[in-house]
Amino acid sequence: MALHATTAAAISPANAPAVFERDLEVLSNEPVNGEYMRLVLRAPAALLQQCRAGQFFHLLCPVVGGERPYLRRPMSIYGFYPEREELHFLYKVTGEGTRALFHLGPDDRLNVLGPLGQGFSIEDDWNHLVLVARGVGLATLAPLALEAKRLGRKLTAICSARSPDVLMSIDYFRDLGADIVTVTDAENTAGVDNLERIIEELIADKGVDAFYTCGSNRLLRLLQNLGERHDIPGEIALEQQMACGLGMCHCCVRPFRKDGRQVNLRVCREGPVFDMQEAMPW
Amino acid sequence: MALHATTAAAISPANAPAVFERDLEVLSNEPVNGEYMRLVLRAPAALLQQCRAGQFFHLLCPVVGGERPYLRRPMSIYGFYPEREELHFLYKVTGEGTRALFHLGPDDRLNVLGPLGQGFSIEDDWNHLVLVARGVGLATLAPLALEAKRLGRKLTAICSARSPDVLMSIDYFRDLGADIVTVTDAENTAGVDNLERIIEELIADKGVDAFYTCGSNRLLRLLQNLGERHDIPGEIALEQQMACGLGMCHCCVRPFRKDGRQVNLRVCREGPVFDMQEAMPW
């Protein structure tokens, strides 16, 4: 931590950074259901005002409880509330870094770097937004509802999960006035065919101006097809192993189709949100 | 810690170890004066019964508070009380490992390896023992008083320090019925000449059967001279960087005079207590 002490001094005010590297105070870190944790940090309003839905922070997970993560871990912004000075993350405990995060509690501090990357875009004439999310993908898509509400757009959230009891963020979406459709494996409603039927109905009934999704190959293919069929644009948030998170190391690339060619783009810099039609199933 | 789980099973009872590798519970870890800490661990009586004054334990200092010690750290036994199931260490916070120790508190556990090395010997006909100790050397020499008391020998402890307020273990020695002589730099009594005078008087008045000291070149030379002059045997506890602590790696050697030749002996195995006349000032 001593290493960070001089940082502020070294950055001249004339070149104020667009990206913050900061120790933030942990306000809470609590389970959302059996698999996910919500981490709430206190953050300065100036930082939160720069955040956009779909962007992420690069977290310096602590060395604690036998865990010794080294690289930072990327985490989508789950919520940002300049008025309450709160920055939220929703994470799944999977390996060393997230296990270390799990140990954080009030009074601890966490070093974050961000906001990073390109967030979702909501064009001026996009009035009905549809997001399709599953699992931890909700963390990434949830703040889109926040943004839609701020911009006065209509949002339908199709939330998918293994079973009704692990469906997350329903209240989050409801509070923001979104329409909610839930589908689960347990009820046999989460299949691609049923999703296609549901979305076709949405398009027919209310019209859809844009799709948003993240992470799943199955959903990507479905929405790419629907988008092409009905000429509806869309965006997808993607993941890749990261080191710098800033665009310097070129480790986080993924292939995209652009102007008939296949090009590598950096998830941390050109992404994590990409044009849905340019994304390539993997 | 999971790594240690299977250890007990792997050691067949037929080959019961002489050396224990164990997680022990911390009972307390408190400052003795501005510079030293006393660490008290709960230890099984079977382990404590194997301990001898002058032996040491090899401590696996925790990774905590930004400290990441890797190798174990050797620490003399400061006290061992089978009846109370307590093992005591007295340490000075100097670097990464001891800074990590400093973080320990009740309910924490510390992995220890020991007892290790050769302790002090008290021959049957040694009735008046004289120890000369300074600073953290007291940690090593203190349990000699314990042993002397158990064996019913007379002990004079000459305790040296910078100033009277950092004199340590006086009560420890007093409780064990030792005679105490204190000398300090502040009072100008800790010089070699004064020590020589004090010890010469002790020899003249009461007779001295053995000297014990540790760590200081100045004291070693003085006691070697006095020992030679009056044909009084002595022992010295020495320090050296260690890796294994068990005699395997040969990193902890020091030179000694033995039968007219200079030989390297391992502090962890042939020591840390050595014949005073064989030791070489460094």
Add this chain to the structure above:
Amino acid sequence: MVDLSVDIGSLRLKNPIMPASGTFSEDLADVFDLDTLGAHVTKTITRGWRDGNPTPRVCEVSGSMLNSIGIPSKGVGAFIEKTIPFYRAYKAPLVVSISGNTADEFAALCSEVTVEGVDAIEVNISCPNIEEDGKAFAIRPSSTYDVMCKLRRATHLPLWAKLTPNTGETPEVARAAEEGGADALVVANTLLAMAIDVRTRRPKLGNLMGGLSGPSLKPIALRMAYQCAKAANIPVIGCGGISNAEDVLEFLIAGASAVQVGTATFINPTIMPSIIADLQARLESEGIASVRDLVGTVIDGEQNEGVVFMETAP
């Protein structure tokens, strides 16, 4: 007031801290003022376009990392058009890192990047020489000497030779680079390593093997910096695992005139300005007037390198 400036041959740097190639780009300007740095060192480029290696391109190994990025490159044209102009806005010298698969291609690129705005060329001779069984130029003294001679003829700019730790002949390679015309040695690049995911039984890197960087590399790079400073008469720039001002001091004392910071920037993107501030504070508090007073001050009792190496081998 402490003087942090150092000279690398004819080039004066206002402080000895610069980024390591491949761990720095224009993007870092989002985080702090890049003119804080002693110099700017760009990611290695090749003449033509290259895609780079399959993903995953990084993984973590105890307290350090492996990478196999594979030098994706937009080619020299795009570099001259877009990258070099970006750095015009800064006063810090611009060091351009290049590499090539053959000595001739390498030399051609070297002359192509000898343009206005470039202050020195770092030649990444840790890259493979396809004319010689695919081993990096800097693994052997002979191939090091040959490529350096060609590169020397290709430019009038200062040439910094970046050495590889994948060799048993560091002092010999250092001398060969100097004899071939290097103006400075950058010591060192990453060390070839590997990690396997035991659940999937797949290598953790898409490319099977990759280069180790970060704290694990430090004692190896420090040894090399020391060996190079003893073996050669040109400045040495230390690189490998440097993460704080203390590490910088260690390299300076060992004989390096400046250092590059790589992986540490991934962990803490403001680490370079922090190190510069810490270094200044540290020298001030110890009453050291100039960072140059530290260079090569290791108390090594003039030990004979050959003997030391012999006795060191376990």
Add this chain to the structure above:
Amino acid sequence: MVDLSVDIGSLRLKNPIMPASGTFSEDLADVFDLDTLGAHVTKTITRGWRDGNPTPRVCEVSGSMLNSIGIPSKGVGAFIEKTIPFYRAYKAPLVVSISGNTADEFAALCSEVTVEGVDAIEVNISCPNIEEDGKAFAIRPSSTYDVMCKLRRATHLPLWAKLTPNTGETPEVARAAEEGGADALVVANTLLAMAIDVRTRRPKLGNLMGGLSGPSLKPIALRMAYQCAKAANIPVIGCGGISNAEDVLEFLIAGASAVQVGTATFINPTIMPSIIADLQARLESEGIASVRDLVGTVIDGEQNEGVVFMETAP
């Protein structure tokens, strides 16, 4: 019941875990029953008496260590008289590690330790060859081949060649060792490194430089074990930074038939029996019948070694 036994040439070990030379001795019998181990490997000895290096002989570097012990040795006489008989009480095979400053001295020692009670000879060819500029035999394929031929003629016992990481030619050295007559390869010894105390400006080791061992070495040793298993047709014994059962699996999957545990024993002296128990439990829970079923199962898509190395160089 899981079968942990492995074959190293003609030698069957009841499990693949053995100590690394120099990190083990009779003294460990104070801590656990040494017959738990797959084999016993003694500290390298030389023919004559040697004092070893000045102290300090060890120091810590981030999460790992450096040593320069310098092979103190009582000589072969004392070894045969005292050390070999100690191990008679155990069933585990005894592997004796030897080294020499010239190939002939080395070979002479090799035949001297070819005695009753010794099951294999580990030849520490990572030690310097004073006839060839003091570089370790195993830095170059040619000196590796020459010394192995002489050693081969000196004994009928299995010969394990212990390789050094201080080379850019691991696959070539592995092949040279095999051609010279090695029955197995031990991969690898420590990597030459250095650390300086910035306060005193003295090297942290009395001998200036020393060998890096422990977790930092693991990804390097793993890469070498993989390269050797691909390059040679004799069993590979992995060594470097192994501290738990997962690390063992990583080496086995990479192609090692057995492993040696070194520095980890200093941190946790009961680590070898723990690893054996964990390995057994792990294989049982995954339904793997024999540890041999894991060896070399890395899914590497038959990548061409040359290409991989090229693309890996940064």
